[in-house]
Amino acid sequence: MDVEFSQIGNMEETPMFFEMPGVRGVSVKGEKTVSVKTTGNEKNYFTVILTCPADGNTLSPAVSFKR
Numbered sequence: 286m287d288v289e290f291s292q293i294g295n296m297e298e299t300p301m302f303f304e305m306p307g308v309r310g311v312s313v314k315g316e317k318t319v320s321v322k323t324t325g326n327e328k329n330y331f332t333v334i335l336t337c338p339a340d341g342n343t344l345s346p347a348v349s350f351k352r
Contacts, residue, residue, distance in 0.1 A: 289340070290338065290339040290340035290341075291338050291339070291340045291342065292338075293338065293339040294336050294337060294338040294339060295336070295337050295339075296334065296335070296336045296337075297334070297335045297336075298332050298333070298334050299332065299333050299334075299335070300330045300331075300332055300333075301330060301331055301332070301333055302326075302327065302328075302329070302330045303324075303326040303329050303330065303331070304323055304324055304326045304327050304329075305327070306321050306323050306327060307321075330351075331348055331349065331350045331351070332348070332349040332350075332351075333346055333347070333348055334346065334347040334348070334349060
């Protein structure tokens with residue numbers, strides 16, 4: 286069975302979060318509470334799918350959203 290390089294590929298799925306609040310902030314030294322403003326979407330994400338065929342061509346990324 287002959288298989289062409291264009292028919293062989295590597296695929297990677299990577300989750301991307303809509304919001305990634307930082308771990309560092311700016312506040313007055315010694316302050317007990319520091320508020321972080323977010324939209325509430327820290328846990329919501331979409332998936333980016335990247336594919337690379339063995340023949341060296343490039344393919345556009347695909348994006349998958351969950352309902």
